[in-house]
Amino acid sequence: MNLPNSVTVKEVGPRDGLQNEKQFIQTEDKIDWINMLSETGLSYIEITSFVNPKWIPQLADAVQVAKSIKRKKDITYAALVPNERGLQAALEVNIDEVAVFMSASETHNRKNINKSISETYIVLKPVIEQALSAGKSVRGYISTVFGCPYEGEISIDAVLSVSDQLFSLGIQELSLGDTIGVANPKQVEEVLTKVLDRFPREKIAMHFHNTRGTALANVLVSLNLGITKFDSSLGGLGGCPYAKGASGNLATDDLHYMLDQMGIHTGIDQEKLIQAAIFIEEKLGKPLPSHTMQTKRSLCNS
Amino acid sequence: MNLPNSVTVKEVGPRDGLQNEKQFIQTEDKIDWINMLSETGLSYIEITSFVNPKWIPQLADAVQVAKSIKRKKDITYAALVPNERGLQAALEVNIDEVAVFMSASETHNRKNINKSISETYIVLKPVIEQALSAGKSVRGYISTVFGCPYEGEISIDAVLSVSDQLFSLGIQELSLGDTIGVANPKQVEEVLTKVLDRFPREKIAMHFHNTRGTALANVLVSLNLGITKFDSSLGGLGGCPYAKGASGNLATDDLHYMLDQMGIHTGIDQEKLIQAAIFIEEKLGKPLPSHTMQTKRSLCNS
Numbered sequence: 001m002n003l004p005n006s007v008t009v010k011e012v013g014p015r016d017g018l019q020n021e022k023q024f025i026q027t028e029d030k031i032d033w034i035n036m037l038s039e040t041g042l043s044y045i046e047i048t049s050f051v052n053p054k055w056i057p058q059l060a061d062a063v064q065v066a067k068s069i070k071r072k073k074d075i076t077y078a079a080l081v082p083n084e085r086g087l088q089a090a091l092e093v094n095i096d097e098v099a100v101f102m103s104a105s106e107t108h109n110r111k112n113i114n115k116s117i118s119e120t121y122i123v124l125k126p127v128i129e130q131a132l133s134a135g136k137s138v139r140g141y142i143s144t145v146f147g148c149p150y151e152g153e154i155s156i157d158a159v160l161s162v163s164d165q166l167f168s169l170g171i172q173e174l175s176l177g178d179t180i181g182v183a184n185p186k187q188v189e190e191v192l193t194k195v196l197d198r199f200p201r202e203k204i205a206m207h208f209h210n211t212r213g214t215a216l217a218n219v220l221v222s223l224n225l226g227i228t229k230f231d232s233s234l235g236g237l238g239g240c241p242y243a244k245g246a247s248g249n250l251a252t253d254d255l256h257y258m259l260d261q262m263g264i265h266t267g268i269d270q271e272k273l274i275q276a277a278i279f280i281e282e283k284l285g286k287p288l289p290s291h292t293m294q295t296k297r298s299l300c301n302s
Numbered sequence: 303m304n305l306p307n308s309v310t311v312k313e314v315g316p317r318d319g320l321q322n323e324k325q326f327i328q329t330e331d332k333i334d335w336i337n338m339l340s341e342t343g344l345s346y347i348e349i350t351s352f353v354n355p356k357w358i359p360q361l362a363d364a365v366q367v368a369k370s371i372k373r374k375k376d377i378t379y380a381a382l383v384p385n386e387r388g389l390q391a392a393l394e395v396n397i398d399e400v401a402v403f404m405s406a407s408e409t410h411n412r413k414n415i416n417k418s419i420s421e422t423y424i425v426l427k428p429v430i431e432q433a434l435s436a437g438k439s440v441r442g443y444i445s446t447v448f449g450c451p452y453e454g455e456i457s458i459d460a461v462l463s464v465s466d467q468l469f470s471l472g473i474q475e476l477s478l479g480d481t482i483g484v485a486n487p488k489q490v491e492e493v494l495t496k497v498l499d500r501f502p503r504e505k506i507a508m509h510f511h512n513t514r515g516t517a518l519a520n521v522l523v524s525l526n527l528g529i530t531k532f533d534s535s536l537g538g539l540g541g542c543p544y545a546k547g548a549s550g551n552l553a554t555d556d557l558h559y560m561l562d563q564m565g566i567h568t569g570i571d572q573e574k575l576i577q578a579a580i581f582i583e584e585k586l587g588k589p590l591p592s593h594t595m596q597t598k599r600s601l602c603n604s
Contacts, residue, residue: 184563213556213593216519254515261486291515
């Protein structure tokens with residue numbers, strides 16, 4: 001194996017994790033949690049989403065959260081933005097990085113954002129342009145890269161096509177998502193090899209879900225191909241397997257455990273990560289599904 | 303990656319899985335379950351353990367189980383045997399393969415079998431000799447290969463030393479266990495590289511636990527080094543994270559999902575595997591912890 005010396009872990013729990021949680025987490029608790037995350041050594045936190053609260057009531061307090069957290073200089077505070085209206089709100093609260101999103105699957109894109117893939121480019125073009133003009137960095141997410149709940153297999157060409165368009169619109173980093181957690185390491189190698197033939201590895205991040213237990217194996221093969229950026233959600237938040245609509249986010253604490261044990265530098269303190277996980281677990285009132293948290297509870301009870 | 307074309311999955315659920323379950327599973331249910339496992343395409347099933355029932359009451363029905371299951375010709379039915387007395391029982395019921403076990407950690411070995419490592423060789427020598435004389439194949443397990451709950455790190459030399467001794471006593475296959483689920487892929491590569499310098503890869507099996515989510519990543523690096531035999535427990539049985547003494551066995555269904563998706567032949571039918579998992583889950587009366595089973599429940603409920 002040819003492993004990198006260091007990796008950037010991009011914490012998406014406050015957005016991708018919380019957005020699937022039905023129970024509203026109090027705004028103050030979100031703020032406290034993000035402040036705790038800022039003390040763990042993480043250098044990137046996606047704190048919220050400026051979508052219409054009608055679609056994600058959990059993140060209706062995006063402005064308040066973004067305004068109220070204590071920002072540390074060396075941390076990038078990012079937010080998801082679906083359109084120009086969302087961007088205006090994000091810029092008003094001076095978010096550091098804007099993340100736009102779409103799907104490699106035509107059907108999933110329609111179901112998720114009610115637009116065709118080509119219509120989505122038209123919506124995202126001014127968002128990306130204006131964000132860049134405002135001096136913000138812009139990240140793009142592509143979902144269903146490794147499989148779609150409606151279409152099944154997704155061709156690598158479809159992924160490359162959307163990637164091309166997003167980069168040509170100006171995004172600086174691309175996060176490839178295994179939205180339904182079906183990717184296997186061989187497939188990751190195949191897709192990533194073609195992606196890295198076309199784009200520099202520094203611009204590619206991987207966003208795995210652990211729905212079928214393969215996330216860290218997929219991380220491993222990605223590391224071996226030179227990828228150094230991974231998205232994850234603390235405690236596997238948003239991925240509780242017993243909840244409806246389980247998404248199975250890769251847990252930051254599990255990802256960090258493996259990276260740390262392999263001597264890969266992340267700058268993150270695992271103990272502080274666990275403290276932050278315990279905090280949000282208590283607010284949620286239900287166990288977080290990460291292996292680290294399950295093992296912690298098990299060891300405490302035995 | 304350089305992946306093998308086919309892999310042998312060694313099902314250890316009826317022994318390694320059940321032995322951690324406090325609630326006694328009725329003998330008939332064990333028999334029915336093993337018969338279901340025999341129909342899944344598995345070629346190897348460790349069905350019980352001939353240990354003193356005082357230590358593992360769950361497996362007190364070893365003789366009855368071994369006598370009553372329907373054996374298929376192309377399946378190896380194995381059992382754990384700690385000593386000559388256990389071997390006699392195993393031979394009386396004509397078990398196909400005998401598995402002996404010890405630890406790479408002096409302290410763990412003492413706590414687990416109440417003997418020093420060198421005393422254990424003396425106990426195992428006649429067991430292995432007599433099993434071989436009776437025409438049985440013999441497998442050896444080494445536990446705590448990647449870390450010990452009492453001693454912490456275990457040196458590769460300690461692992462090689464126990465491996466040497468067991469092979470010189472006559473075992474034909476060696477299963478290296480990550481008993482407490484702490485192994486990381488880099489460590490697996492380091493240990494396995496040295497092990498494979500000394501022993502042929504056909505004689506080595508890996509036995510990972512998923513306690514910290516790394517089992518399939520550890521499988522992946524092992525596959526890449528040419529290992530084609532893996533132990534696992536259906537549904538992650540014996541590894542329920544909410545139970546005391548959670549062991550976190552790698553789930554056969556999760557292992558098989560990844561292998562199958564990568565096009566690696568196992569001969570196993572995933573659907574039949576799931577049916578067998580549902581059967582034992584109902585007998586246990588609590589959810590099995592594998593990702594496959596969690597995802598199945600989640601999809602059914604949503």
